[in-house]
Amino acid sequence: MLRQALAASAAVLLMACGAPPEDPFAGLPVVNTDGTNPIVRDKFTADPAPLVHDGRLWLYVGHDEAGEGEMFNITGWLVYSTEDMRTWVDHGSVMKPTDFSWAIRDAWASEVIEKDGRFWFYTTVEHDDTDHGKAIGVAVSDSPTGPFVDARGSALVKNSDTDGPHWWDDIDPTAFEDDDGTVWLYWGNAHLYYAPLAPDMISFADEIRRVEVDHFVEGPWLFKRGEIYYLAYAGIDETEHDWEQIYYATAPTVTGPWTFRGKIMGIAENSFTIHPGIAEFKGDWYLFYHNGALSIDGVEGALGRRSVRAEHMYFNEDGTIRPVVATDEGVSVARGE
Template structure:
């Protein structure tokens, strides 16, 4: 979720009391068939975060609800699932920002990570200034299954704006998490600066210092994954000498701690949106790249910056393990 343009005014968050209640009965969840991109067509969605668990791919997204000239108004996190990438189930809202008692708004980019039989939800929200901090912060929620119910696991922010030396008050966003085979977990996040830190066994504190990863043209939206012995860090990049819009670039490393080697661009700018956000998963023997575009019109709400739509393409690699360029298409994985 991009936050590099300063908010002109706060957007009040008004949601029903049941917004954070998941649809626990998977069998009764509404279904739809993937017919190309965008994947979800009945509402605007952004910042896709896939999770593969027990033969099912779960997809977590932010619900874009900007109106008029609003830049962003992302009110809740939604969950979807599939077992074949064709038939999808809509599980509805799983959480809203104010489920964190110390947050006031903004369901920005997130990732759900499974460890030790629990599901840890790392996400970015706006901290309540009345509770000792301001700006974007990273919270952690936890649940016993992928669809929740999720609850605040810490009771405060894991990362506050004051905890890092970033250039603005929205540099602590877009968390991604990885667990090594030895059980050590890592959190990576950031806007303008890319940060990383080792998570303690409790998954709600750090066991070491926060450090920075130097990535060319890094803007935001890091996403960590591994294929074979190679670690990949995809991220939203921006070279303002070429375009004012983000693209998705990536780096590789032989170890989670680096050194990271920049490998180039995975895909170009999103249509009708200067933001883009990668989410990568291997499922059913194939790799997939999830991202968002701004092309979906719903009723009188045209697609655009604050009304984006999640899309998906196959991700392929060459014989050296480098990612082949991905074309953004309307056909998507139907090609």
């Protein structure tokens, strides 16, 4: 009898060990199942920032909620994830601007980077009247889904810290970890700034510097492929168009010198702004961006009601990026090398 009980217990244990792990995201809303554009269709979203971690691609976006006559009203940051670039899961809100005690509004563009097992959220908000203007905050979480909390209790970059031509030049941070472990921050509007972060991830290890790249306006995105550093950004060439397009430059080091390489994508439909986010995921490269083409329940898209999208991105043998065309099919169609 004892032998039979032990055998039964062993069988149960083996079955438990062999059982597939429970899906941690089961029951969460699914917003897309076929990889077509836009990715999110039940909310207006902007400024996509991809992060690859633990076999998934996480996509952080601002929640666009502008009403008629409003240019922007971005009320918080949301995160979505996928394991195949087709099916996207909605993880909800990760933070709102007033979670920074010194900020008053505006969940503008951001990027999340994983470092030493923690997730660092560099983002743009409106500072209170003690230093009027746009500012860059840093928040932290032990999970890519948050919640994120203010990591330093004050702005990492305030309007008064830089010499920009207007009060919104300190926006759109992009964070990148170089091969030696140093994390670099690039940001700016009209002026492009950069500085290395200290090991604590909430202060700078050196002074803030400026760099010039052709047609730069805003939305820098820094990444590396092979030995080449890339800086994609939203820019304007007024000889061609007075709306933003996505351009890029390359360099042999993270600080340059930067060589202008041309355009990745043209103007966004129904939106003056466009914002790049670029990631390699499971061997393929993707360009994320936004436009104003989506309508939801009769509410039309607009400059302040945009929608995030994704396309395959391909490189030439010399490392230059092939132009990317915005499509409704998105990543559901592989266009080949």
